[in-house]
Amino acid sequence: MARFTFKLPDIGEGISEAEIVAWHVAVGDRVEEDQQIADMMTDKATVEMESPVSGVVVELAGEVGDQVSIGAALVVIETDADAGSGEVIAAPPTDAQAETAEQYEAENPGVEEAQILPGTGRGTASEAGGGGGEPQAVPPIAVPEHAAQTKAPVEAPLHHPADGPPPRAGEELKVLASPAVRARARDLGIDLATVKTDGERVRHADLDAYLRYGSAQGYHAPQTSRARPDEPVRVIGMRRRIAENMAASKRAIPHFTYVDEIDVTALEAMRADLNDHRGARPKLTMLPLLIAAICRTIPDFPMLNARYDDEAGVVTRAGSIHLGMATQTDAGLMVPVIRDAQDRNVWQLATEIGRLAEAARTGKATSAELSGSTLTITSLGPLGGIATTPVINRPEVAIIGPNRIIERPVFTGRGDEIRRAKLMNLSISCDHRVVDGWDAASFVQALKRYLETPVLLFAD
Known part of the structure; x- marks a missing residue:
């Protein structure tokens, strides 16, 4: 042994x-x-x-x-x-192999040996009130520039001494390959007998090389193209309104975006504990806790909770926080509004978030529920990425975008000691005509204090 x-x-x-x-x-x-x-x-x-x-x-x-x-x-x-x-x-794997494998996984999400797992962010897009999108079409596999310099593989052996005596005349020769390789070849429509290898058996890398070299080496790659005729789609209805609003916002508002990193380890631990003892109350996602922290912070930064009438040259600071919640629906992006968010506790916020998101997605949200926001929050949940630069929901002057939570080691500040931490980048885009960079940064730092010391959310 x-x-x-x-x-x-x-x-x-x-x-x-x-x-x-x-x-x-x-x-x-x-x-x-x-x-x-x-x-x-x-x-x-x-x-x-x-x-x-x-x-x-x-x-x-x-x-x-x-x-x-x-x-x-x-x-x-x-x-x-x-x-x-x-x-x-x-x-x-070589760069070309890694590229090919990723394309294969994207095109064959159900194949056992090439599963693509979801992102590691917490919650879902629907929980966070954010949007997503359909997967994009995978482009044809590109031949890397160095492919021509790569040594072409040799023919795969059809028999190995370990398999026993060689086949007799008239018997079918068996190509050596693992079950996973055979399954993938079958799904791709590749005859393993035509695949070349530099070893004793056909491996995944050999299938990648088969696809990469293609007809240049006398191969005939399987017909996997999913091309279809160009399809003109009219921009109408909700999609047109969104396009017009976003274009007007970018034309009229000089945006700037500030991003900072927040340690939400304690907040996530508290959220888990609250959910363990919630009883009949709704399950908490990160969103109601973040909204509660925003409501605690805004009184010291009233210029962020405002609406700007640029034609009249008047900024109206809102007395209440009517928080818009960007929500992806089949009809497009909608922004239902949580009225008087500052008067609701985290459980009430969770209930209202769920109600409004469902109303927006089913087309039952009223006009009143889709207008009058003074500040907006937008989240893509686990798709949130490293940072976002959200577009302001005009005539508001700011929009807040939490990003994906990731876990990684961080230094504690005590020598070389390291701990596991859950970190989240927070973005805020502001109208530079009304909000200065110092004000945006100061707001995020104050908000950060509540999120990193979440017990303050429940203090008097």
Whole structure:
């Protein structure tokens, strides 16, 4: 018996670690060479890890959700062969292979060995009152510039001594490949006998090379194009109104956007605790807590909760906070309004958010519920990205955009001590005719205090 340590390979330029999003094996399981063992997620894609050897799993790096550094041990396997102890690091995919794999995953979301997992942000777009969108069409696979300099693979062997005696005349030759590779080839319509390889069996990289080289090497790639005729779509109804409002806003308002990072570790812990003891009350997302913090902060920054009549040259500071909530619907982006948000507690805010979002999506929101906002918040939930530069909902003078929550290590400030933290970037776009950069930054810093010390939200 011998033990092999399979280390996490370099799976992308600039990637220092990856998250375990799925284990396909457990300690004690027997695995075969090329068998899928784990799915690792980077900030760019989900990558399938395959076992380089056959044997029994004796150690796993961690649990789903844990981060593993590049080059760190991922799996320890006890092999049958007396090959001596060693460390195996899988060869990292080339840029072209990674590109092809991502395209394949995007076009085949149901294939077991190429699953694309959702983002790691908390909540959903519907919970956050934000929008999303349909997936975009995947472009044809591009041939990288260095492809012509890459050595073309050789023919895949049709028989190996380990498979037993060679086939007799008239018998069909069997191409060596793992079940996962066979399934992918079948879905792509590729005959494995036509795929070339530089090893003893066809691997995923060989399928990628098959697609990459195409007819330049005498191959005939499967017909996977999803092109369709151009389709003119008239911009009418709600979509036209949105277009006009956004264009008017960008033409008339000199926008600027300020972004800061907020540690929401304590806020998320408090949210989880409140949900555990909510009883019959609605489940809290991040949004009602953020709105409660905004309502606590706005009294010291009344110029942000205002409407600007640029024709009359008058800015009206609102006495109440009528908070617009950008909501994606089938008809387009709508902004239902939470009236007198400052008078509602977090549970009441959660109830009103759910009611208004449902009314907007089902087309039942009234005109009064879709007008009169004094400040707007917009969120894309787990799609929120690193930062946003939202467009102001004219005639308001500011719009707030929380971004996706991510978890990463941070220094505590006590020497080299590091802790796990949940961090969120917060964006605010302002009308520079009314709000100065100093005011926007000061507002976000004050808001940050409530979000990072959430007990203050419930103080008198």
